[in-house]
Amino acid sequence: MVNQVLLMGRTKVVGPAGKFGARYGSTLRKKVRDILLKRYSSQQCPFCGYTGGVVRVSVGLWTCRKCGAVWAGGAYYHRTEISKYFPKVVVRE
Ligand SMILES: [Zn+2]
Numbered sequence: 001m002v003n004q005v006l007l008m009g010r011t012k013v014v015g016p017a018g019k020f021g022a023r024y025g026s027t028l029r030k031k032v033r034d035i036l037l038k039r040y041s042s043q044q045c046p047f048c049g050y051t052g053g054v055v056r057v058s059v060g061l062w063t064c065r066k067c068g069a070v071w072a073g074g075a076y077y078h079r080t081e082i083s084k085y086f087p088k089v090v091v092r093e
Contacts, residue, residue: 016040039076046079054078
């Protein structure tokens with residue numbers, strides 16, 4: 001369902017990366033598509049476990065609508081590979 005909404009007006013193959021038109025080559029657009037799909041898919045809050053409430057405030061800054069936690073993550077995904085290895089930095093307002 002979510003993907004269908006995202007794909008509206010976009011292309012079948014490259015999805016949200018279809019906004020780049022025919023530019024940059026299909027291989028690169030497919031790579032961008034993988035990132036964008038991850039970025040727009042509902043992500044699970046690492047603090048309360050609620051899925052779908054995680055919103056990106058800014059590049060690398062994520063918040064959960066449910067529990068209000070704010071944390072630093074990846075630019076396009078709320079957890080990075082490297083952030084598995086150090087403790088979460090929590091800012092609660
Ligand atoms: Zn949460």
